[in-house]
Amino acid sequence: MTDGCGAPEQTATLPASVDIEKETVLNGKVTADGVAVGGAYVRLLDASGEFTAEVVSSPDGDFRFFAAPGSWTVRALHRSGNGETKVTADGPGLHPVAVSVG
Amino acid sequence: MSREDVLVTAEWAEENLETAGVVFVEVDEDTSAYDGGHIPGAVKIDWKTELQDPVRRDFVDRAGFEKLLSAKGIGNDDKVVLYGGNNNWFAAYAYWYFKLYGHQNVQLLDGGRKKWELDGRQLSKDSVTRDATEYKAQEQDPAIRAFRDEVVEAISAKNLVDVRSPDEFSGKLLAPAHLPQEQAQRAGHIPSAINVPWSKAANEDGTFRSSDELRELYKEAGIDEGKATIAYCRIGERSSHTWFALHELLGYSDVKNYDGSWTEYGSLVGVPVEIGPGAK
Numbered sequence: 001m002t003d004g005c006g007a008p009e010q011t012a013t014l015p016a017s018v019d020i021e022k023e024t025v026l027n028g029k030v031t032a033d034g035v036a037v038g039g040a041y042v043r044l045l046d047a048s049g050e051f052t053a054e055v056v057s058s059p060d061g062d063f064r065f066f067a068a069p070g071s072w073t074v075r076a077l078h079r080s081g082n083g084e085t086k087v088t089a090d091g092p093g094l095h096p097v098a099v100s101v102g
Numbered sequence: 103m104s105r106e107d108v109l110v111t112a113e114w115a116e117e118n119l120e121t122a123g124v125v126f127v128e129v130d131e132d133t134s135a136y137d138g139g140h141i142p143g144a145v146k147i148d149w150k151t152e153l154q155d156p157v158r159r160d161f162v163d164r165a166g167f168e169k170l171l172s173a174k175g176i177g178n179d180d181k182v183v184l185y186g187g188n189n190n191w192f193a194a195y196a197y198w199y200f201k202l203y204g205h206q207n208v209q210l211l212d213g214g215r216k217k218w219e220l221d222g223r224q225l226s227k228d229s230v231t232r233d234a235t236e237y238k239a240q241e242q243d244p245a246i247r248a249f250r251d252e253v254v255e256a257i258s259a260k261n262l263v264d265v266r267s268p269d270e271f272s273g274k275l276l277a278p279a280h281l282p283q284e285q286a287q288r289a290g291h292i293p294s295a296i297n298v299p300w301s302k303a304a305n306e307d308g309t310f311r312s313s314d315e316l317r318e319l320y321k322e323a324g325i326d327e328g329k330a331t332i333a334y335c336r337i338g339e340r341s342s343h344t345w346f347a348l349h350e351l352l353g354y355s356d357v358k359n360y361d362g363s364w365t366e367y368g369s370l371v372g373v374p375v376e377i378g379p380g381a382k
């Protein structure tokens with residue numbers, strides 16, 4: 001069966017099938033006043049501010065993108081407010097990101 | 103056709119949750135969002151298990167579509183309002199699919215699930231059952247679905263609109279950035295295609311841009327309004343979103359969605375592939 005392009009379940013731990021020697025992974029959490037925010041719409045924007053991908057944060061606020069090396073902006077939308085943060089990935093591996101909203 | 107014929111606002115939806123003859127349907131690849139709370143009264147369609155053939159790569163056939171809609175309690179005379187996550191990609195795909203099988207009275211909820219949630223509107227966990235119907239579908243409408251040979255012939259002859267992200271178009275990535283990148287097909291795009299990412303047709307909250315903005319967007323990207331158009335992406339849902347913008351919102355007469363998209367084209371032996379940012 002063909003898989004679509006929908007976002008998979010967002011978890012803090014990477015699936016075993018992901019090879020972080022090859023993948024550039026931006027992994028992070030959405031919070032408001034230090035408390036995890038689930039159900040936020042997390043958008044990955046490239047260096048020019050152009051939309052690249054979007055996922056919904058897990059109940060624990062977790063999200064993940066498989067990007068490429070470079071500069072990115074991670075922007076989160078939630079009914080309680082929006083927020084964004086910048087991250088630079090210099091190569092493959094796991095790159096932590098924290099976004100606060102409100 | 104006007105915008106109001108094909109799109110409904112969240113306000114309209116909220117006021118018509120209990121209107122007879124209106125059926126709300128949530129469509130997504132992963133229906134766990136529906137199970138956690140859906141628009142009150144909405145039924146769900148699972149894009150993956152209910153709209154796709156379980157063995158071959160194709161849609162459910164006409165009889166399968168009739169069986170599905172009958173079981174969901176959707177009648178031929180119902181107004182169907184589709185919405186979903188992922189910026190309505192799968193809802194737009196289902197919209198195209200309803201049109202393909204001849205259901206004309208169908209609309210998209212502008213902004214889909216995202217706008218509904220960001221507005222803080224009501225969600226329900228109640229299970230929804232509707233009385234079964236005897237739904238009758240039409241033969242597939244070939245005017246809105248493109249197949250691979252037609253796409254190869256369209257190179258430099260028709261508008262080819264690649265709606266993937268610039269990095270997928272250029273060949274830097276093989277899938278959207280929320281998915282792992284290990285894929286079988288070659289990277290790149292169909293020669294002569296223009297790259298207008300689907301996301302440019304949408305606002306941040308998931309609603310469609312105005313028709314003036316959309317017309318300007320595609321014109322500036324180099325679309326020739328005098329020619330037929332084929333939209334494609336990786337698998338056919340993001341391009342359904344753009345097909346909706348071009349065919350339903352802007353009213354371009356000859357627009358097809360190539361649901362085989364890059365996962366098919368990028369696996370074909372011997373066809374031309376272009377890499378890099380494209381001509382434009």
